[in-house]
Amino acid sequence: MFIKILFLLIFFAVMIGVGIYSRQHARSVDGFVLGGRSVGPWLTAFAYGTSYFSAVVFVGYAGQFGWKYGMATTWIGIGNALLGSLLAWVVLGRRTRVMSQGLHAATMPQFFGKRFDSNTLKIVSSAIVFIFLVPYTASIYNGLSRLFGMAFDIPYEVCVIVMAVFTGIYVVMGGYMATAINDFFQGIIMLVGIVAVIAAVLSGQGGFMEAVKSLAMIESDVPATLGQPGAFTSFFGTDPANLLGVVILTSLGTWGLPQMVQKFYAIKNEKAINTGTVISTMFAIVVAGGCYFLGGFGRLFDNPSLYNESGIVYDSIIPYMMSTLPDILIGIVVVLVLSASMSTLSSLVLTSSSTLALDFLYGNLIKKVSEKKQIITMQILIVFFIIVSVVIALRPSVFIAQLMGISWGALAGAFLAPFLYGLYWKKVTRAAVWASFITGVGITVSNMFLKYISSPINAGAIAMVVGLLVVPVVSLVTPKMNKAKVDEMFTCYDEEVVIKKKRSLEEM
Secondary structure, eight states, X not given: OHHHHHHHHHHHHHHHHHHHHGGGGOSSHHHHHHGGGOBOHHHHHHHHHHHHOSHIIIIIIHHHHHHXXXXXXXXXXXXXXXXXXXXXXXXXXXXXXXHHHHTTOOSHHHHHHHHTTOHHHXXXXXXXXXXXXXXXXXXXXXXXXXXXHHHHOOOHHHHHHHHHHHHHHHHHHHHHHHHHHHHHHHHHHHHHHHHHHHHHHHHHTTSHHHHHHHHHTSBOOSGGGTTOBTGGGSSSOSOHHHHHHHHHHHHHGGGGOHHHHHHHHTBOSHHHHHHHHHHHHHHHHHHHHHHHHHHTTGGGGOOGGGEETTEEOGGGHHHHHHXXXXXXXXXXXXXXXXXXXXXXXXXXXXXXXHHIIIIIIBTTTBOOOOHHHHHHHHHHHHHHHHHHHHHHHTOTTSOHHHHHHHHHHHHHHHXXXXXXXXXXXXXXXXXXXXXXXXXXXXXXXXHHHHOOSSOHHHHHHHHHHHHHHHHHHHHHHSOOOOHHHHHHHHGGGGOOOOOOTTTOOSOO
């Protein structure tokens, strides 16, 4: 217990120290929200990666899908690395940075408002962001608290409230720069921690080959492969179709999540994009691939304590696996998941508060206000957002994966297509953006009540794919935007810059 508490005290001391140090960067709105658009490659890459992966992945997704699909769950981590990180940086990184600066947009709703010349789009998108980031935040508190309950035998409710208080202090003090610097330290902990945990867990099962052999002997209880031994060690697992839905949601979903895309707004220069692409991809391979790979061995730890009257409690699988480790490794796991989750929480609450303040209140309900008051308002909204998410988290009857599926499905389903097309295609119309908002949120919310799609995970994946189809179709049959205005917006891509020949062989 002394070791666990010592690790936590060091962690919180560093986190608060960075928050105090970063206060000097949070004196303007641009500094508080984007770090003054001066964040370097390592900080940007780690901020992206640590915001991507949290207790939701480690405790919720790795446990639930590892139990369902076995070792094939590793495909989710591979998809996260290649599609959610590498391709996202290549396709979105540079264009997002250039156009967001050209439009003077600091948030995704501001991008929609200025790119499509509609204040109503900005207001509605800000409301969508605020509403649907709440269940995602609640799912992170849920995962954190379950792990803390295992390590310290502390009541679930106490864990949720304590984590909420520290999150509020952390973000209010330093804004974006504090989160970016802390993300770097937290990312290092995550990389080292996940490797150590995998080695320890597999060692406890007699090594990798022995663990695979034991897993192969377990008969499948999944309807499609009922009674089949070896299903949990097969290449595509027990249910490839639903596994693909999880890959799409968790990988392609990052392209439309405001807290992820906003990392590109803050990129400093070209080097930050090139270096950040490599670093974030390698980070995702180790962290996401490691988490899902570990979760694939969950059935080796089957135990009556994992069940209640409704069946298996998926969110208890990984904490139970960790409970078999030595105390020093449990301490590492706690700091690992805490690092992953605090970075994601800080990103979520900062995104939600800045969106509500800058895109909903100011310019609409409040016309003129100083920068200092804007920052104070965002800090107040951070506290409000945390309180709302804690209230939801205190009802732990919903599995973590389902909470995150609802959040990601609505946000990415609504935003991914118009944001992506808006960066590349001049002919996207306002009606197409509205259609994407309606279908993305509509599919996710209606499915919560009607359940015509078996899983909120699959519903989210379908919402994203539908948006990618709806936007170009509606754009072709609805009134076009003013051509001169759109052409002017895209001139930001045509500005000439001087670069070194190691970057380009073109004659200048």
